[in-house]
Amino acid sequence: MTTTFPGFQSADIGANMVRQRTLILLRWMAIAGQVAAILVASQVYGLQLPLGLCALAVGLSVVANLVLIMLFPETRRLSEAEAFLTLLFDLGQLSFLLFLTGGLTNPFAILVLAPVTISASVLRLRSTVVLGALAILAVSTATVWYLPLRFADGTALVIPGIFAFGFWLSIVIGILFLGLYSRRVATEMRSMSEALLATQMALAREQKLTDLAGVVAAAAHELGTPLATIKLVSAELIAELDAQPELQEDARLIREQADRCRDILRDMGRAGKDDLHLRQAPLSAVLREAAEPHLSRGKQVDFAFAPIQDGAEEQPSILRRPEVIHGLRNLVQNAVDFARSSVWVEGEWTARRIIVRITDDGDGFPPGLIGRIGDPFVRARRSDPDVEKRPGYEGMGLGLFIAKTLLERSGADLSFANATDPFLAPKERPERSGAVVEAVWDANDLIAPPTQGGLGENTRIEG
Template identity: 60%
Template sequence: MAHTHAPPQDFGSGRQSIPLRTLIMLRWWAVTGQLSALLVAQYVLGLSLAFGMCYFFVGLSIISNVTAYFIFPENKRLSQRQTLLVVLFDMLQLGVLLYLTGGLNNPFSILIVGPVTVSASALTAGSTIFLGGMAILITSALTRFFMPLTTQTGERLFIPDLFLFGNWVAILIAVVFLGVYSRRIVSEMYAMSEALQATQMALAREQKLTDLGGVVAAAAHELGTPLATIKLTSAELAEELDDHPELRDDALLIREQADRCRDILRSMGRAGKDDLHLRRAPLSALLEEAAEPHLNRGKDIRFEIVADIAHEGAQPTVLRRPEVIHGLRNLIQNAVDFSRNRVWIDSEWTDRTITVRIMDDGRGYPQHFLGRIGEPFIRRRAPRPDPQRPEYEGMGLGLFIAKTLLERSGADLTFANGSDDLRKKETYAERTGAFVEVSWPRSSLETDDQRGRQSLGDNQLIQG
């Protein structure tokens, strides 16, 4: 089953986390450069340095890279704190190497600016200020404390104090300037991206309201004649029933309600009607809406509630967020596409979390792609089409969009195949295919209690 076909806070706190694989690749380039410089210094320039200590600290970076590669999955994304620790480690390791190789007399000392630039581009302002301060502190210490560059004849290599001071000032300026510059550029790009996203959502909402207004206008047009007839007939009945007050009151009530229906249709047609029903729904209704386009595609889609309502409480009422619906819809589509006959959509909740599981009875994810599910364009061209889905040549973009949208809503996603433990349970025996678990904190998906209990109230006329 080739499923691969398929944030007023600091701006850094709401951006996407950094893929660990990207940092590992960049660090390999840094290690390669450090080893090359040491080898040239030792065998070409003939310098006499503490090469054993230098190779030891380079080796620490190699060990940390290899360890991270084998311990964490390929699609691991680092949190802000984790990224800060990695960048801080690299800065301290570079500082030690500079201490062992001449301090600011070493022309490579300018590289201390690199981690600050990375932080300005990817981390919060607080993290960038911290790393900038560390870079300035390390650079200042290296003006006084370092092991001198020495040739094999014992000659020590120094640059004049004026140039040493100039290097220190240049690095300070670079740290401040590049940090501020990088952060400003990335901040502008992020703000533009958020503005475009907000615009798209506003346009989508406007389109929905326009469509709703059109439907209501058509309904008002079609219902105009029947309502007019009811109003006219009830008025005539009221005149003829003067001698029967009770029946006359009933006729007047009919006329009043016909007028109310007319006013409601007019109000909804003019304003698009921001009904609370359009903004929140029970969890099961949200899942059914997400699955609706795929209910008639020849596969049996089953909705099951796993939670014990007696212990966990009533079904939560959640916000109908477009990104959540679209993300779940992509996951359900993927399951329907590659299932044999059946798809299960389980919902579960506790007092802290809401969990949705999507399973099928297909062949599951290819084992060699499990670690990279959720990345776009990860599929190599197959030698022949998938017999289950010959018309579809996706490259993981659908799952990437689903994963990105759901993670932005605060969800954690887990991708796996039906395990042996799952098959041992009688009710889960058929669920042999792909397994996707989407889990949210209730605070990020559920409506607040006051709003959840709010009465919808009467339809209010809009005064023109």
């Protein structure tokens, strides 16, 4: 299912994801490593290197870093194009340095993986594919076109062809594997972060609605006495102003407006009060409240409440927690969206457990996705019949993720299943043939604590 929140939009991958300072720091590390490798190769092992050209290659990176530091603040976040060009420059500089230092006979050729891995983590797929293709092209070119490494006596370093081929193949496979792996992990982390943000917004919205209802009801309670006084005084004025019809009409108007204020406040306060009685409610009342927005959407929603055989007979009174109500509401919405005609909401309890089960008569969960239900942004290609059944559904799984997260936060253990085999013929299916979602709470997590000496006086809402 999907849930929309004002002000929440999925982050655009690659847009302002990387700070300039991060890439500058990585480049300084690469420069230090390149300088150390060149000095060790030439001074310790006596390899003949074109030191002037090598210094030019390293100097280009130094100049690029200094220019970026002078022109832009280090905390600046790079755009997609800027990050791509930065990584492309690093790839080109490294490829030029490999050309000068033996191509794939240089073991540091493996570092060509770095720009591709960074791109896969922070840039769009298109940019990563282009950078990966260029990296493979650079590595392939380095196998045949390079300045060979020469020892102090002038002999060239030659490696067997099969070794060169194996090194080339390992780098290409590394580019593909690490690119896919890094992108997959980064995408899932971003999806989880965005989904958790949406969950927090959903809970905050539900809490605000609950608080608003309490404020309105408290205002109605506090204004009840002055409105009653106004009505009483206006009635006395009406009785005393028989000889002055104009003033008597004004008094009647005052009484009518007082009655109108009373009715408005009564209607506004129907959603609830900051009343100790309404901080808890029977299990049946909470489930009906959660399902209420979806009762008039053209599907039959049936409720059933009963104790399990070894449980307590009396229906438990549970806390009206916003996360529980919002989570159950999302599950009911999902069931109503996909049901053919009916949805069943059942509440059961024992002395130790509370069980809520939501079933529909639709096609059930896709068998291949049951194990992934509750993951955010699960996408699946939709067939034309699915589009006709639920045209507004985007298939991202965010609503179920929010419901699962909120209910598990309240202590629930959720399970998802199908009521029957989805491959049965329509005539062979029982009435309850669709998806089944079951939430089980430990009674201590949900049942309202007992109060001593009654619930006491209602509390004033401050602020």
